[in-house]
Amino acid sequence: MNGDKVFFGLSRAAGVFVLLLTLGIGVFLAVTAVPALRENTANFFTTQQWLPDANPPAFGIAALAFGTVMTAIIAMVLAVPVGTGIALFVAIYAKPTLGKVVAFLVDLLAAVPSIIFGLWGLEFLMGNMIGVSAWLDTWFGWIPLFANDQDVYTRSIFIAGVVLAIMIIPTISAVTREVFVQTPQGHVEAALALGATRWEMIRMVVFPYSRPGMISAAMLGLGRALGETIAVALLLSALFEINWHITEPGGNTFAANIALKWNEAGSIGLSALVASGLVLFLITLAVNMAARLIVARKRDFVEGH
Template identity: 70%
Template sequence: MSTTLEPPGTPAPPVPHPGIKGAAVRRGDRLFVGLSRGAGVLILVTMAAIAVFLIWKSIPGLQANTANFFTTAEWFPDQKPSVFGIAALTFGTLMTAGIAMLLAVPVGVGIALFIAHYASRRLASTLGFVTDLLAAVPSIIFGMWGIQYLTPHLVGLGQWLNDYLGFIPLFANEAGIYSRSILNAGIVLAIMILPTISAITREVFVQTPRAHIEAALALGATRWEMVRMAIFPFSRPGMISASMLGLGRALGETIAVALMLSATYDINIHITQPGGITFASNIALKWNEAGTIGLSALVASGLVLFVITLAVNMAARLVIARRAEFSGAN
């Protein structure tokens, strides 16, 4: 039989096999490695540049200062002799951020938990969308809303705290004025960091492996016991980093706090009374009218804020790393 299915003609020339020899380095690989390495280095360089700038520019102010930089609660850097210190800033910043965290972390985690594991699918997506929107509201809006609308409505809370918890100096209000207080600023900050915390914790909550959830339920856990047994432990590192991101924003928030607080420079332990100041708002308020030493002094306070936020982040990472073995990532 000489029939063939192939059409007559010359057979296709054999494709030359490339063989296994050749340079092991490809240009594309090399380029990509260079780019990604460069991006990594750039971050480090930027961080270092900021640190160097802050230290360099703060030296003249710190040298001119005749008071203790850390314990003084006054800010007259451009006077002769120059007197300034960050005690009031440290207090105000930690106090407002602390109040914000105290309010926002439980509520944010609660919102995230509800969206991730309790709400119906439709309600969950709506709520998730709304919390994400809240994160997009500019801080100046929060500041204006806080001072115009929220402050008058918080008078009752301040009075209640004074009436019933006034024996604690923190809540006592001797002035009888309840606006522009650290408490009010902290509450606005709490609202501002709420979406950050709830959006990130929600993401982590929904990633809890189904196997862990079913393991808890099959042991006879109720819904809440399942949450504590499977979801919280799995999500712990994520919840910590979410809180730290929120704390970072609360510590550094400038304009809303500048609007909410009265611009007095003192340590005011009565958190329902007017008064108090933070690092960021102090810099924003004083920058334009500061002299040479004044600017340097403000940069020095910025350096402290920089160090505080770095320390907060590192502490968070340490907490996460300490239990990495148990993290569930393996």
């Protein structure tokens, strides 16, 4: 009986520890960020420079936020359709054996460390993507986003977005696949028996049934793209200005900036980096919580039905 109490206490303490840990991340980051935020003479949210160790300190996250959001958007635009397509292939189109092989390979892609994505992106993909960027400039240059006035196509937000897309495809396709296979066979057969083609069946039954899961898969991918550090740090040229020309060199993200500036930062500099990390933490926290809540609601919907 006594042993039971001790053991229960231990396991409960471990559970509480996890709660405190998540809470602690926010608290410790916030406390550490205070000195820099107090000393800062520029607007933290709108300033496009990073001089926290200057006298007086002046830094802001505008360019970081822009780069983080922009690379994540590019990653999402590319990865959501591809990830969904892979999930359809594995769950519905492919024969079970082939589907398993593809699923395994895509999962393996998820296991590749981000430094390797960065190295590969820097040394291999970037050179091979110049043509694509130049092509976008030539044919779609009239859209400001794709215009390139420098005729240099490397170290751009676009390249970083493409590498991020490759990195989050496994996340998106794995979660989406899970929800696709849960589509009740009865509804699939009902659609086919009504004379739906396979694609019509997917639109009629699989997508509506899986929508919450698909949204949350996209958000989990988004969370990963927003927080990715090393690959982006290796690829971007770390400039502190907002440049809408996404194929030109430039751009910076919260996470990459922390990794690049960390070892050269003074005490206010570290505090400022922690402040930017806190913003990143809060953004990813919000994105992840939203994703989880959507799934939780879906669970209620299915069980209630």
